[in-house]
Amino acid sequence: EAGLGGIRDATNIIQPSGLAVAVITNVGEEHLNALGGTLESIALAKSGIIKQGRPVVIGGPLDPGIEKIIQEVAALKNARVVPAFGPGVDCSVNNVQVDGGGPVQFCGIRVDRNLKDVKQGLTVWKIGNSFLRLRLIGYHQLNNVVTAICTILCLRDQGWRIHDSAIWSGLENTVIPGRFYFVTNVEAIRLGCKHSSLILDGAHTAGSAKALAETLRMVFPKVPLALVVAMASDKDHHGFTSQLLSGAMPNVVVTTEVPVAGSSIRATSASFLAKVWSQVAKDYNLEVLNDYHLKEPGCSGCSPQNMDPGQQDMDSLDSNMPEMEKMNPQPEHRIVISESASIQTALKKAIQLLESVSDTKGVVCVTGSLHAISAVLSL
Numbered sequence: 001e002a003g004l005g006g007i008r009d010a011t012n013i014i015q016p017s018g019l020a021v022a023v024i025t026n027v028g029e030e031h032l033n034a035l036g037g038t039l040e041s042i043a044l045a046k047s048g049i050i051k052q053g054r055p056v057v058i059g060g061p062l063d064p065g066i067e068k069i070i071q072e073v074a075a076l077k078n079a080r081v082v083p084a085f086g087p088g089v090d091c092s093v094n095n096v097q098v099d100g101g102g103p104v105q106f107c108g109i110r111v112d113r114n115l116k117d118v119k120q121g122l123t124v125w126k127i128g129n130s131f132l133r134l135r136l137i138g139y140h141q142l143n144n145v146v147t148a149i150c151t152i153l154c155l156r157d158q159g160w161r162i163h164d165s166a167i168w169s170g171l172e173n174t175v176i177p178g179r180f181y182f183v184t185n186v187e188a189i190r191l192g193c194k195h196s197s198l199i200l201d202g203a204h205t206a207g208s209a210k211a212l213a214e215t216l217r218m219v220f221p222k223v224p225l226a227l228v229v230a231m232a233s234d235k236d237h238h239g240f241t242s243q244l245l246s247g248a249m250p251n252v253v254v255t256t257e258v259p260v261a262g263s264s265i266r267a268t269s270a271s272f273l274a275k276v277w278s279q280v281a282k283d284y285n286l287e288v289l290n291d292y293h294l295k296e297p298g299c300s301g302c303s304p305q306n307m308d309p310g311q312q313d314m315d316s317l318d319s320n321m322p323e324m325e326k327m328n329p330q331p332e333h334r335i336v337i338s339e340s341a342s343i344q345t346a347l348k349k350a351i352q353l354l355e356s357v358s359d360t361k362g363v364v365c366v367t368g369s370l371h372a373i374s375a376v377l378s379l
Contacts, residue, residue, distance in 0.1 A: 002049055004031055004034060006045055006046045006048030007044070015051075019051045019054045021155065027042055039063070040066070052078060056080070056081055056082070058084065059144065061085040067083070080115070082154060092107065093139060093142070098182075098197075103182055104134070105135075105137050106131065106132070107132045108132065109128060109129055109142070109149070110127070111126070111146065112128070132171065136171075137180045138214065138215035139215075139218075152167055178201065181373070183197075191376070191379060196361055198365075201366070202367070205236065205239075209243035210243040210247060212244065212365075212367060213248035216248045223362055224354055225250040225365065226250060226254070226363070227252070227364075228255075228347055228365070228367070228372070229367060230369050233267065245280055245335075251336065251354065254346045255339045257273075261371070286334065286335050287334040
């Protein structure tokens with residue numbers, strides 16, 4: 001996997017003769033400043049992984065202008081372009097079920113294409129499965145699945161022996177821990193999430209936040225939702241927040257912070273994130289409640305100066321649970337926003353806040369950073 005862009009990435013040490021196929025999954029705004037400042041410059045940078053005479057699979061669907069850039073670079077290098085979308089590609093979600101192991105997405109996928117190439121001539125691809133059982137959840141994952149299938153078919157054209165049954169088996173057994181990962185009931189209970197489902201998703205861009213919001217509401221429609229959010233400082237905090245607020249409409253948000261690559265230098269403070277969420281929520285005309293608004297004078301029973309910040313969060317929350325239970329929130333109009341010093345206390349706080357504002361089983365989702373997911377998995 002290329003680390004940043006493609007033109008100047010270390011993976012370019014690979015020579016054309018050693019590359020079976022290049023894959024560009026998508027073109028988004030992550031690392032925007034480092035890669036030229038526009039989607040067009042990012043597309044050009046990512047096109048740097050295309051090798052002379054070697055096929056390139058592109059995921060998507062992409063904006064026509066972005067696809068044109070990739071097509072032009074590929075043409076200069078005499079590389080066949082295989083779009084994983086468009087005519088000859090059909091995919092659909094039949095339904096989603098949640099069992100003891102988490103959500104399962106039942107899909108139909110078909111790739112039926114006649115590909116023409118100057119060197120290889122006509123290549124016929126016909127593969128399909130009308131009842132694919134995926135643990136990769138969300139419409140966006142279908143794009144990734146088709147991209148993977150097209151990549152495998154490129155390998156088969158080069159003589160790799162990969163049977164259809166192996167493709168379907170591989171897809172059905174794939175689980176990505178940081179992408180809409182459903183924590184098992186046993187692990188969730190150990191982490192204090194006894195009455196709600198616990199989801200871990202490392203979304204950290206506006207685009208991935210949109211996909212997460214859509215997936216949350218597809219799998220858990222009208223279910224009370226709490227988010228635990230930690231992010232790096234170089235991300236689009238407002239764009240990320242806007243997508244989750246408008247698409248997922250959470251009842252509770254608890255911001256926190258985790259080390260990024262072992263250091264706190266690039267971590268965004270919990271207080272800053274809380275302010276961002278409050279501001280964006282107000283922009284959407286949502287009523288914002290902070291848990292300190294619910295405090296009664298002298299309820300904590302000890303001096304804030306002598307308390308651990310995370311413990312202060314939890315003690316003040318515990319002491320106000322009866323008051324909070326009186327709330328009758330309207331999820332589309334009201335959101336509780338709080339902050340906590342650590343991922344552990346933030347998770348506990350989100351669980352208790354969610355249970356206080358709803359009598360039904362809800363969902364707690366940790367998101368904003370793969371470093372946050374790692375921190376939860378290490379608890």
